[in-house]
Amino acid sequence: MKTESTLEKILAAGHLAVTSECGPPRGALPNKVKEKAELLRGCVDGINVTDNQTAMVRMSSLAACIIIQNMGLNPILQMVSRDRNRLAMQSDIIGAYSHGVDTMLCLSGDHPRFGDHPMAANVHDIDSIQMVDMVRNMRDEGKFQGGEKIDGSPKMFIGAAANPFADPFELRVARLAKKVKAGVDFIQTQCIFNVDKFEKWMEGVRERGLHEKVAIMAGITPMKSVGMARYMKNKVPGMDVPDEVVQRMAGVPKEKQSEEGIKICVETIQRLKEVEGVRGFHIMAIEWEQKVPEIVERAGLLPRPVV
Amino acid sequence: MITAERKPMEEIIGSVSPYRRILLVGCNECVTVCAAGGRKEVGLLASALKMHFAKEGNPVEIEEVTLERQCDPEYVEELLPRMDQADAVLSMACGCGAQEVARRYKEKPVFPAVNTRFMGASERQGVWAERCAGCGNCVLGITAGVCPIARCSKQLLNGPCGGSTSGKCEVDPDIDCAWQLIWDRLKALGMQERYEDNIPAKDWRTGRGGGPRRIVREDLAS
Ligand code: SF4
Ligand code: SF4
Numbered sequence: 001m002k003t004e005s006t007l008e009k010i011l012a013a014g015h016l017a018v019t020s021e022c023g024p025p026r027g028a029l030p031n032k033v034k035e036k037a038e039l040l041r042g043c044v045d046g047i048n049v050t051d052n053q054t055a056m057v058r059m060s061s062l063a064a065c066i067i068i069q070n071m072g073l074n075p076i077l078q079m080v081s082r083d084r085n086r087l088a089m090q091s092d093i094i095g096a097y098s099h100g101v102d103t104m105l106c107l108s109g110d111h112p113r114f115g116d117h118p119m120a121a122n123v124h125d126i127d128s129i130q131m132v133d134m135v136r137n138m139r140d141e142g143k144f145q146g147g148e149k150i151d152g153s154p155k156m157f158i159g160a161a162a163n164p165f166a167d168p169f170e171l172r173v174a175r176l177a178k179k180v181k182a183g184v185d186f187i188q189t190q191c192i193f194n195v196d197k198f199e200k201w202m203e204g205v206r207e208r209g210l211h212e213k214v215a216i217m218a219g220i221t222p223m224k225s226v227g228m229a230r231y232m233k234n235k236v237p238g239m240d241v242p243d244e245v246v247q248r249m250a251g252v253p254k255e256k257q258s259e260e261g262i263k264i265c266v267e268t269i270q271r272l273k274e275v276e277g278v279r280g281f282h283i284m285a286i287e288w289e290q291k292v293p294e295i296v297e298r299a300g301l302l303p304r305p306v307v
Numbered sequence: 308m309i310t311a312e313r314k315p316m317e318e319i320i321g322s323v324s325p326y327r328r329i330l331l332v333g334c335n336e337c338v339t340v341c342a343a344g345g346r347k348e349v350g351l352l353a354s355a356l357k358m359h360f361a362k363e364g365n366p367v368e369i370e371e372v373t374l375e376r377q378c379d380p381e382y383v384e385e386l387l388p389r390m391d392q393a394d395a396v397l398s399m400a401c402g403c404g405a406q407e408v409a410r411r412y413k414e415k416p417v418f419p420a421v422n423t424r425f426m427g428a429s430e431r432q433g434v435w436a437e438r439c440a441g442c443g444n445c446v447l448g449i450t451a452g453v454c455p456i457a458r459c460s461k462q463l464l465n466g467p468c469g470g471s472t473s474g475k476c477e478v479d480p481d482i483d484c485a486w487q488l489i490w491d492r493l494k495a496l497g498m499q500e501r502y503e504d505n506i507p508a509k510d511w512r513t514g515r516g517g518g519p520r521r522i523v524r525e526d527l528a529s
Pocket of ligand 1: 446
């Protein structure tokens with residue numbers, strides 16, 4: 001074991017892991033964090049806490065992680081390279097670990113163009129792959145990125161994202177290989193609606209034996225309505241929603257669409273359970289956290305193992 | 308080259324309106340090539356300003372000069388005989404040129420008439436695009452001749468991010484994804500395996516991270 005992370009233990013024991021996420025509030029409202037996290041108690045092994053997601057200012061991931069940690073749950077600190085240079089990142093990482101946060105996710109982040117501060121400067125001192133390498137070095141070598149020794153190194157279980165649906169497709173396995181080389185422990189993928197394409201990507205992953213070096217968690221998002229399906233298809237960069245999925249959502253009356261969305265999501269999990277190399281699920285129920293327990297239950301992923 | 312664009316007329320008018328004798332100085336280098344501040348643009352701006360202030364019943368005198376290179380003290384010296392006649396200088400060169408004039412003529416207010424944009428190249432007639440961010444430690448040799456720092460919206464040294472779509476950047480469909488371009492070139496060169504070399508975190512000291520930069524060439528310095 002590299003860390004004390006519950007997620008690491010679950011994966012090491014060979015269970016299918018389950019994570020979900022909680023977007024912190026856009027204001028100093030700690031109770032909002034608690035309410036959202038409480039919904040996930042008992043049905044996930046880790047809760048991703050987003051970092052100024054979609055480039056909108058929110059309560060910091062670190063602060064919300066501490067709130068969740070204090071509730072006896074397992075937060076996963078998300079960190080984007082957009083907002084912090086390597087000094088700020090490293091100080092937040094040791095700060096988070098000092099509060100018991102032992103799992104994190106390294107991302108580059110959405111461009112400010114998409115958020116509510118399009119006038120902000122982009123930092124991007126290092127990229128997500130370099131961030132993985134930095135955190136691994138902090139943990140395994142006990143060294144800061146600048147080379148000096150850390151007095152009390154943070155033992156982080158290190159995650160990153162992968163998007164099998166972005167272009168060029170032929171690079172998507174190779175980029176994962178770069179993250180593996182940098183030392184990533186687990187991957188949470190982009191939301192999977194195009195299961196065929198995901199399976200094709202996984203084939204490439206297995207061909208190179210990458211599934212044995214990194215735990216791949218399949219990203220799952222329930223759709224509330226056909227409107228949301230269309231929006232994700234047309235407006236969200238790097239999202240692949242096939243026409244059949246949109247049509248299936250459109251094919252049921254409005255009041256039944258959210259149930260159809262949950263059904264699709266449960267079926268997707270069932271299908272992906274059979275894919276060799278899929279080690280768990282990351283359920284991103286955007287502003288719909290209350291549905292996560294039901295999805296996890298219907299997908300046969302309850303009760304969560306105790307490790 | 309360094310690219311620039313003329314500032315909006317209202318802003319230029321606002322900056323020079325307190326002055327009656329203006330020395331308008333263009334530059335014969337980059338800003339001439341990108342049609343922002345060469346002899347021709349100096350002429351056009353001079354007439355526009357004269358017309359504007361004349362209409363307001365507040366005519367101005369505008370002296371037009373276009374230097375060979377406004378960032379070079381040797382050429383900036385040529386302005387000396389005209390400085391006495393000027394209340395203010397309006398520079399159509401890039402920020403380097405305008406600052407050189409300000410440094411040499413300490414008693415004269417200098418206003419920029421252009422916005423200096425970036426180091427770039429001409430993509431086609433009338434279109435210029437950014438190519439280099441002057442990082443001071445060029446990596447083009449390992450990125451197949453396409454700069455990830457200046458041309459990737461997230462400055463990723465190990466791209467592409469998850470937003471690259473059909474060769475375009477997630478930030479704007481008018482921007483080519485730099486990492487798609489790098490990959491295409493690597494393939495064309497038969498160097499695909501280079502893609503998987505992880506590029507380490509950059510030392511920004513050679514760039515702006517190290518503060519204002521200078522080059523001292525002992526062999527040439529006097
Ligand atoms: S790597 Fe640096 S020097 Fe080379 S083109 Fe890019 S910014 Fe310019
Ligand atoms: S889409 Fe391409 S150019 Fe745009 S940020 Fe991502 S990697 Fe960089």
